Amino acid sequence: MTWKAPIAGGAYPCDNEVAVSASNPVLRNSFLYLSRQGWLRRWTETSPLSKRFTGRFVAGNTLDDGLRVCRELRSQSMSASLDHLGENVAALPEADAARDAYLTALHRIYDDRLGATVSMKLTSLGLDISESACERNTDSLVSKAKETGSRIEMDMESAEYTDRTLRLVHLMHERYASVRAVIQAYLYRSENDIADLCRRGVPVRLCKGAYKEPPNVAFPDKKDVDANYVKLAKMLLDSGADPAFATHDPAILDEVVAYVKQRNIPAARFEFQMLYGVRRDLQKRLAGEGYRVRIYVPYGDAWYPYFMRRLAERPANVLFLVRNLFRT
Numbered sequence: 001m002t003w004k005a006p007i008a009g010g011a012y013p014c015d016n017e018v019a020v021s022a023s024n025p026v027l028r029n030s031f032l033y034l035s036r037q038g039w040l041r042r043w044t045e046t047s048p049l050s051k052r053f054t055g056r057f058v059a060g061n062t063l064d065d066g067l068r069v070c071r072e073l074r075s076q077s078m079s080a081s082l083d084h085l086g087e088n089v090a091a092l093p094e095a096d097a098a099r100d101a102y103l104t105a106l107h108r109i110y111d112d113r114l115g116a117t118v119s120m121k122l123t124s125l126g127l128d129i130s131e132s133a134c135e136r137n138t139d140s141l142v143s144k145a146k147e148t149g150s151r152i153e154m155d156m157e158s159a160e161y162t163d164r165t166l167r168l169v170h171l172m173h174e175r176y177a178s179v180r181a182v183i184q185a186y187l188y189r190s191e192n193d194i195a196d197l198c199r200r201g202v203p204v205r206l207c208k209g210a211y212k213e214p215p216n217v218a219f220p221d222k223k224d225v226d227a228n229y230v231k232l233a234k235m236l237l238d239s240g241a242d243p244a245f246a247t248h249d250p251a252i253l254d255e256v257v258a259y260v261k262q263r264n265i266p267a268a269r270f271e272f273q274m275l276y277g278v279r280r281d282l283q284k285r286l287a288g289e290g291y292r293v294r295i296y297v298p299y300g301d302a303w304y305p306y307f308m309r310r311l312a313e314r315p316a317n318v319l320f321l322v323r324n325l326f327r328t
Contacts, residue, residue, distance in 0.1 A: 095126030184209030
């Protein structure tokens with residue numbers, strides 16, 4: 001397996017996107033602010049124009065839309081992780097509905113033999129309302145994932161949820177061993193968290209982090225986040241259980257692949273994860289080189305916060321959307 005070097009300037013040609021730096025803090029903070037505005041979310045999610053904006057990054061409103069994308073990815077030698085969009089539910093019936101949606105997804109994944117996992121946020125299962133109710137809902141999903149040969153990828157949210165999320169990760173791993181924790185490289189605490197998860201044998205998906213955090217909690221500078229990501233990735237390659245590296249950053253991908261080759265680490269021992277609709281050129285290239293690639297496939301009506309975080313992460317996505325909005 002050979003990894004092709006980036007083109008001049010360190011950027012890969014991004015399918016129909018213009019290469020723009022993802023480190024623009026003003027633009028990033030603006031989109032993160034907008035992601036928290038309820039009035040804008042309500043208007044946007046009911047707007048007839050929404051599909052023209054969201055189709056790039058969201059599979060659709062229904063489970064069938066998500067499963068369709070899973071099948072397409074499978075035909076391209078890539079796996080999927082389905083995410084029924086929704087977070088910070090305000091009432092337990094909403095949490096129960098989210099649980100049931102995920103249970104249905106697990107059944108369909110099994111029946112259709114798609115080999116996909118499921119990604120979910122604990123606030124969609126009631127973490128803000130009742131930790132005990134959230135635990136029951138989570139237990140239902142993880143036990144079903146074990147029964148069907150799948151896995152629950154327990155997404156990490158803002159830093160205020162980290163301890164509660166990891167408590168449930170540890171508990172579910174002890175009961176079923178069918179979970180993967182998500183750890184964010186921009187948090188100072190993540191090195192200790194990963195060391196603890198490795199000791200426990202809990203698989204980890206490493207990402208950079210997409211929430212606005214204060215400088216006493218997270219690295220404020222991108223270069224420090226990137227350096228910590230590479231450090232943590234090497235920890236996981238050395239002692240992690242089936243780690244996943246969630247990034248679209250070609251420089252970081254180069255470092256991970258170089259370390260894998262240096263240590264003669266088999267491709268079967270880890271995987272790369274990327275977001276649906278983001279850097280499809282890199283997704284196909286990695287899969288073509290023989291690496292395991294899993295694509296995070298979101299679907300559902302409650303897409304607004306997720307969508308805005310995608311724009312915050314990569315300003316080039318904004319240019320893509322503007323061009324396609326006016327394209328007939």
